[in-house]
Amino acid sequence: MNLKAAVKRFVADESGLSAVEYGLLAAGIVLGITTFISGIGTNLGTIFSNLASDVSSAAKG
Structure with a gap:
């Protein structure tokens, strides 16, 4: 078998x-889920x- 035939087959x-x-x-999919969860985490922190x-x-007043 020659090189040209092997390259063609590859x-x-x-x-x-x-x-x-x-x-x-x-x-x-993993990137999308990670981005989504990161955004939720920031909002939940706020x-x-x-x-x-x-x-x-409310406790002070």
Whole structure:
């Protein structure tokens, strides 16, 4: 077998392609979930901070 035929066969081989696609899809989903949860965490921090402040002022007054 010569080098040209081996390169042709390698380029035409698509057996590992679906695994790469699934890996990229999974990475995209993880990135989206991480971004979403990060945003929720920031908002929850603000909500609980405001709640603590309100409870503190209500206890004093």
